[in-house]
Amino acid sequence: MQRISSRAFVLASLVAGVAVGGALFASARAQSPQPTPPSPSKQAVENRKAAYTLIGNYFRYFGAVAKGTVPYDEAEATKRATRIAFLSGIVEDAFPEGSNVAEPDSKAKPDVWSNRADFDKKLKDFQAHAQALAETNAKEKAATDSLKTAIASLAQDCKGCHETYKAK
Incomplete structure (x- = not known):
């Protein structure tokens, strides 16, 4: 053995x-x-909420710069403007057809889909103004009147869309 x-x-x-x-x-x-993967509708809601939360967080700085309550910082402004412009392109995919079913977490009004042409125009304006903010910031490199105008244009896009297409 x-x-x-x-x-x-x-x-x-x-x-x-x-x-x-x-x-x-x-x-x-x-x-x-x-775990069950989320439905495409729920995933769309989660994606748009995430994108808009980030956009709001990055844009808040520009509101403070425009009001003069925060000093302009070129590196910070460049980082934030670039990210806002990038994220504005993501939200285009966050409102697919079929994502207008009743999702309890969604604040999008049904008008997004019933008045799609107007919504898409507002979204394109938002994207163009987000890009203009990034370009103006890159050119001006200071809290100039041109930068403040770009900030105001983007803020107006947000407000206009929220008033029309976001439930309170």
Whole structure:
């Protein structure tokens, strides 16, 4: 009869333990309910809420600059304007047809879809003004009247769309 060395015994025990643990994990995972992915409508609502939250957070700085309550900082303004312009392109995909079903977390009025041409025009204006803010900031590099005009134009886009298409 051949003797098994203690090293071999430990290694064999370790391999067996990992195999048993893996089998138990796989069994438990198979028995536990898998998370259901969100519906496309719910995903659209989550995406637009996330994008608009970020846009608002980045834009708040420009409102304070325009009011003179925060000093203009070129690096900060450039970062924020670039991100707003980028995010403005994302929201275009956040209102797909079919995402107007009753989602409790949505604040979009049904008018987004029933008056789609006007909504799309407002969205295009918002995107153009977001890009203009980034371009004006890159050119001016200061809280000039031109930058303040670009800030006001974008703020007006937000307000106009919210008044028409966002539920209170």
